[in-house]
Amino acid sequence: MSLKHPDYDQEIQRLKDTKEYIHKIVQLSEGKQESYKGNIKEAFVNLDHLDSSLSYINILVNAKFFDMTSSELEHLKRVEDKPYFARIDFQSQESNEPTSYYIGKVSLYKKDTQESIIVDWRSPVASLYYDGRLGEVEYKTEDRTYTGNLTLKRQLIVEDGELEEIRDIDITTRDELLQSSLSGSSDNRLTEIVSTIQAEQNEVIRSDLSKPVIVQGVAGSGKTTIALHRLSMFIYSYAGKVKPGEMMILAPNHLFIDYISEALPELGVEQIKQTTFIEYVQKCLGKKISIIHPDRKLISLLENEEDSMVKWASSFKGSLQFKHVINRYVTDLIRQFEVKESFKVEGFTLYKAKNINRLFFKEYNYLPINKRIKKIKGVLQTTFKKKRKR
Known part of the structure; x- marks a missing residue:
């Protein structure tokens, strides 16, 4: 439990300080917004009395700053109750x-010292x-490669502004966190997976x-999740x-677009256009088109043209009875x-x-069988390396 850590x-004090700083920045940004609004309004009032070109420039400049402040304000408000999810040393x-x-969904620095408060996960x-694993690691930027020692990887479970749990990460806890994320409601999976991205997924992103x-x-x-993060x-x-x-x-259809719509603002990609391929082609051609080769099997089922055996098989595969059989x-x-036997050397x-058995039937039960075996093999190899000298 967190209380025993x-x-x-x-970590409680660090979270409190971060929330207070975000609150101050939000208040400051809201004040700037009002100032920009006032400047734009004044420029419109003076449009007929002063040099119109200067007034137009004033309007455009203030409108640009207003948009920038609005974007920053929106992102900060979104993470105010959950500013970060991890820490590395x-x-x-x-x-x-x-x-x-401290890693979160946005970057945040102190205005005066440029000290990092939150590091963007990207x-x-x-x-x-x-x-990275604990020990000697490296990471690359556009300019150079940084080499050093990773001494801590920590998951911080923050909900509604409160620190609920602290987990120092190793192989097992890493997978427990992913399992917890995947077992949540589908509405949350796309937005919360950022805290449990696996090494293979991170490589693609x-x-x-x-x-x-x-x-x-x-x-x-x-x-889909990895595509949106990329x-x-x-x-x-x-x-x-x-x-x-x-x-x-x-997207293949509008159902898919509805599915990803919740995740887009969380990942800062809400301004990306979303459409289906058919609608995109129709817009490019400037006219409506129809599908040349429709799915005759589906249509025949809907129109009761298929033979009775195929209809029965299709109906059975979609039933709860078939689910119970599987x-x-x-x-x-x-x-x-x-x-049945312990792992001995x-x-x-x-x-x-x-x-x-606990790993296979409980901790890794969200994985296919072959991947469970692979994970357990990795755990056993790591355990052997740690205990080999002893």
């Missing part, structure tokens, strides 16, 4: 002590949270943005060069993987059978 009081070769970085140093990438996976494997990374990396309004998401089969299949017990 030795750094609990320190990194000591570079040039430094005498580690620097703590920044180069944040990649250490997703990819941060891969060369100038080259096309094909991501292949089964339904529910996270392809878009967010693209906007972050090319800020000032490419505007979100110049980008487009081509569930029983999967349950029987999984039971075959129960471990030279007579020494390194991992008890009950703990292996």
Whole structure:
């Protein structure tokens, strides 16, 4: 529990200070907005009395600053109750002590000292949270490569402005966090996965943005989530060069667009155009088109043209009865993987059978069977390396 963590009081104070600073910035931004509104109104009033060109310039400048302030204000308000989700401590070769970085969905610096308060998850140093293991690591920026020692990786569970839990991350807790995120409601999965991105997913998100990438996976494997995070990374990396309004998401249908709509503002990509391929082609051609090769099987089922056996099979596959049959089969299949003996090397017990079964049947039950086995193999190898000398 968080109350027992030795750094609990320190993290509570850090969260309090961060929330207070965000609140001050929000108030300051709201004040600036009113000032810009006043300047624009005054410029319109004086439009007929003064040099019209100067008044127009005044209006445009204040409107630009108003938009910039509105964007900053909107993002800060969105993270005010959950400013960050992780912390890493990194000591570079040039430094005498580690620097703590708190990772969130936006960047925030102190206006006077430029001291980092929150590091954007898309920044180069944040990649250490997703990819780096404790010990010697490195991360790259556009200018150079930084080498040093990663001394801490910590998950901070913050809800409604309160610190609920602190978890120092190793292999097991990393997967527990992902499981917790995936087991939540589908409405939250797209927005919360940013705190539990796995190394393989992070590699896709941060891969060369100038080259096309094909991501292949089964339904529910996270392809959409990773695509949206890659878009967010693209906007972050090319800020000032490419505007979100110049980008487009081509979706298979409007149901898909509705599904991703909740995640887009959270990831800062709400200004990207969203449409289906058919609508995009229709707009380019300037006229309506029809599908040349419709799904005759689906239409025949709807029009009762299919033979009775096929209709029965299609109906049965969509029934709860078929679901129960599949569930029983999967349950029987999984039971075959129960471990009876502990993992031993030279007579020494390194991992008890009950703990292996706990990983397989409980901790990793969100994964396919072959991936569970791969994860457990990694845990056993790590355990062996740690205990080998002893």
